[in-house]
Amino acid sequence: MPDEDQDNSQKTEDPTQKRLDDAFKKGQVPHSREVTSLLMLVVFALIMIWMAPSIMERATLNMTRFIGSAHDFHIDSQSITGISTQVLKSVLFLMIVPVSILILIIYVSSMIQHPIVFSHESFMPKLERISLLKGLKRLFSMRSIMEFLKGIFKITLVAVVGYIVVYPSLNEIINVQNESIMATMLLLLQLATKMMIGVCAFMSVIAVIDFLYQKYEHIKSLKMSKRDLKDEFKQTEGSPEVKAKLREIRNKRAQNRMMxxxxxxxxxxxxxxxxxxxxxxxxxxxxxxxxxxxxxxxxxxxxxxxxxxxxxxxxxxxxxxxxxxxxxxxxxxxxxxxxxxxxxxxxxxxxxxxxxxxxxx
Missing domain, CATH: 3.40.1690.10 (secretion proteins EscU)
Structure with missing residues (x-):
């Protein structure tokens, strides 16, 4: 442990472009899950607002039909299976578009944060992943603690937004039993919309902060010591690409002096x-x-x-x-x-x- 601390304390230099490129090839890129969560939440809210009238109309029609024919309803396996199948079909039909768009959003959110990278190394088994000691270190690392605190903060945030949205409409919620089915669903839609807008607004701030933090942590994890810089220079100095680049620079300088x-x-x-x-x-x-x-x-x-x-x-x-x-x-x-x-x-x-x-x- 002291050796590791000493090594980390010596890594004071910013990573070179080569080190950043090598990390990218290994699939080590800064990625904020909060940005993905925010985009999914925003898109889900827009989809729900867009599809809400259709959902409400269908739900009201089914409930009215069911209540109107309650006296004809027989509780047996065939009836229950028929109703369950109909409900399942309706749910699947309504969820195909939202789920497809949300899957696309996950892909888009990755492209926004960094270029898409497919690295076989990230799928290769590593002993450190099954090491109990390394696992405990990861469990109690600063990153894990930050993720835990972030989760607590988000739960608290949703609760606060819920209270701010629901409390002014408390009387309407209490008296909802006296309203029609359509009025009840409209009230629920209004409350859900307000809550989503509030959560999205606060999550935007969290996503920006987390995105910057993840970039900072990524650069910090790739920091180099002065010895690392020397070793890398020795490795790259002999490569044909670097030699060609140095030759080009020297020729350019010689040409400028000549002119x-x-x-x-x-x-x-x-x-x-x-x-x-x-x-x-x-x-x-x-x-x-x-x-x-x-x-x-x-x-x-x-x-x-x-x-x-x-x-x-x-x-x-x-x-x-x-x-x-x-x-x-x-x-x-x-x-x-x-x-x-x-x-x-x-x-x-x-x-x-x-x-x-x-x-x-």
Whole structure:
């Protein structure tokens, strides 16, 4: 027991997405029974209000017919069987629609709270489920105590709502024996409707609170220690998916850094559309021009776009662009075999800059 407490006290970190996904695959999802109960109660109330006139009419007709022919009624097995069969058919006919809708509501309430999950692990036998010690722990756990208190509160709530609804109509209930069958059933329908509305209103509050509590308990049960986080990272770091994601992030960052170098380039050599190579030459630092950015297709167009925005000269030279793209990496100097071609481009750019400077002067 102390070891478990110590373990739980060390689990201070929120669960990772992987841990949440693993729990979901095992069927461990936050689920509030109060939300399901509320939806069932609301739908049942609506169905009863919708079907009440038909039920009352049928019940009144049967009772009137029975009372009117009471003197012809013979108490024998055949008569009792006939009446029982008729009543059973009527009840089944009236209950088919409500029961079907309530079954659908159970499914819908699960979809509202979380995606539907079918996990074979939740159906697998577990030794802890038949362990007497584990069973006693579950029986006296905080969750069980909360469920017990919640049940007591709901019973008290129904009693209070019943008192609030029934007490003002107490005189009508006492005098109901003097009323017709239809008037009596109307009174009962009114009281039942008021009670359902009151219970649904209070149950809505309970359902919201319980839903938030179940989510909190679910996250709490999946909390991790710092060691758990390290172990999970070691497991996932080697997976192909994580490696691909990290590679994608690194490439994206490298591309962003590369684009930041384009405005400082002296020239961009293009294919003109498939390749773009940005060169920068600083005589005081490098012996030859350095490739500060390069790319194919979309990235090539992006380099040209940034160059235009920053007035960097763009020269179309397809053979040189292809050769530099294939043979020179980023931040590397142009190799000796390309000196002559690159030198001509650089001289041309410097001449352009010189002319522009003279014009501006």
């Amino acid at each position: 930041q170098n384009v405005p400082d380039a002296d020239v961009v050599i293009t294919n003109p559309t498939h390749y773009s190579i940005a060169l920068k030459y600083d005589e005081a630092v490098n012996q030859a021009p350095v490739v500060v950015a390069k790319g194919m297709d979309f990235i090539a167009l992006k380099i040209k776009e940034v160059a235009k925005e920053n007035n960097v000269p763009i020269i179309e030279n397809a053979p040189l662009a292809r050769a530099l793209y294939a043979s020179v990496e980023l931040e590397q100097e142009v190799p000796f075999k390309h000196y002559e071609a690159v030198a001509e481009v650089i001289r041309y750019i410097y001449k352009l800059k010189g002319k522009n400077n003279k014009k501006s002067a």
